[in-house]
Amino acid sequence: MAIELPQQQIERIREHGQETYPNECCGVLLGKEQDGRKVVLEILPLKNARDDSPRNRFLILPEDILHSDREARRRGLEIVGFYHSHPDHPARPSEFDREHAWPWYTYLILAVEKGHPKELTAWLLSDGRSFFPEEMRIAGDGNTKQISSTPSGSSSAATL
Structure with missing residues (x-):
């Protein structure tokens, strides 16, 4: 399976990561x-509800997921998935990400280095x-551009 998204949505994710840095x-x-x-x-940008460690963890509250699902249906x-950033860390799933992810959904991870959005990768949980x-x-504009599936230093994810 592949994920396809407009450049405008990619830019919104990058802006969100920059705005919330260092969280x-x-x-x-x-x-x-x-x-x-x-x-x-x-995309629906959400507030990171994590109080104890927002710099290296995120939390989407159940009521935010329910609201997002209702909005989607409306x-x-x-x-179809979720996104989050990794401030000053690679755009690779962490063990915490793996433990809290759900199969089928796409997980986009954005690396943000010193406040600047960098690599964006896409992952699925088996x-x-x-x-x-x-x-x-x-x-x-009716065209689709495939992104390389070899991020810097790895051969295990699609990257932007």
């Missing part, structure tokens, strides 16, 4: 599953509780 940002990806891929049409969409890379594509 992690988080949000929901809204879209549809079409022809074997997830198509992101909107728009004829569904939740039923066996391991993350694996998900192909990421930029959609726009």
Whole structure:
């Protein structure tokens, strides 16, 4: 499966990561599953509800997920994934990410270095509780651009 999103939504994620630095940002990806891929049409930036360690953890409250799901349904969409940032750390899933992730959903991770958004990667959690890379594509003006699936220093994720 691949995930496809417009450049505008990528920029919104990058801005959210920059705004919340040095804390992690988080949000929901809204879209549809079409022809074997997830198509992101909107994002919902959310407040990181983590009080004890927001610099290296994020928390989306259950009521925020319920609100996001209702909003998605109202728009004829569904939740297809989540995003969050890793301030001053690589855009790779942490053990904490793995322990709290759900299968099927896409997890976009944005590296933010010294306040500047850098690498964005896409991941899926297998039923066996391991993350694996998900192909990421930029959609726009009827054209789709496939992104390299080899991030810096790794061969295990799609990257922007």
